[in-house]
Amino acid sequence: MKTDSVLHPLADIHSQIYEKRQQLGLKRGYLDLFKNVGIMLLIILIAFTQIFYITVSKGTDMYPAILDGDIVFGYRLDTTYLKNDVVVCNVNNKKVISRVVAKEGDSVEITKDGKLFVNGTEQTGEIAFPTKRGKQHYPYIVPKGCVYLLGDYRTHTTDSRNFGPVKKENIKAKVISIFRRRGI
Structure with a gap:
């Protein structure tokens, strides 16, 4: 029985590239999440300092x-x-x-x-x-x-x-x- 690397000489490189893409995709997802949370916080800050007012x-x-x-x-x-x-x-x-x-x-x-x-x-x-x-x-x-x-x-x-x-x-x-x- 032959391994994948024997079947295809670039299989190891392909799997490494695939893992790297997965990691980059995960990092981009977290960066997008932090960016969206930051934008929402900025909108809330503007809304409650310029548009709405809350007090006790x-x-x-x-x-x-x-x-x-x-x-x-x-x-x-x-x-x-x-x-x-x-x-x-x-x-x-x-x-x-x-x-x-x-x-x-x-x-x-x-x-x-x-x-x-x-x-x-x-x-x-x-x-x-x-x-x-x-x-x-x-x-x-x-x-x-x-x-x-x-x-x-x-x-x-x-x-x-x-x-x-x-x-x-x-x-x-x-x-x-x-x-x-x-x-x-």
């Missing part, structure tokens, strides 16, 4: 809509802020989550009995807490390029009544979803 709520400023410890998911690219939008902003190097109640040019009036008026219309909604007056003189006109924010827990919150209107450029994201920490 601290405090009760937005109670009962957002509770302490809830995960807040925001969208950074939408810069048109409408009444009742919830936003995450930076005020005096502190993260604030609050609700837009008035935009630039709007008139804000808070009465002594805790009623909120925007442009002369009383704002009655799902907010169960009275709105205490802030340090502004009312009626207050929201300056150009700013929004007026109020937390939902109106009697125990720090918002535009304390720190004034917020410039739109200080808004980090518009909240699009909330994940309750108890649900995770």
Whole structure:
């Protein structure tokens, strides 16, 4: 019985070349995998630093809509802020989550009995807490390029009544979803 090398004098070289090709194919597969994982990580990094925003709520400023410890998911690219939008902003190097109640040019009036008026219309909604007056003189006109924010827990919150209107450029994201920490 004759061996393969006797049958074909180049059989050993052929098998060595075949093994080398297999090893190179395996290396290329790993390199492609690492390249694809790197690209996916880069896309995720860009998405969550430029498009989306994730943070954890601290405090009760937005109670009962957002509770302490809830995960807040925001969208950074939408810069048109409408009444009742919830936003995450930076005020005096502190993260604030609050609700837009008035935009630039709007008139804000808070009465002594805790009623909120925007442009002369009383704002009655799902907010169960009275709105205490802030340090502004009312009626207050929201300056150009700013929004007026109020937390939902109106009697125990720090918002535009304390720190004034917020410039739109200080808004980090518009909240699009909330994940309750108890649900995770």
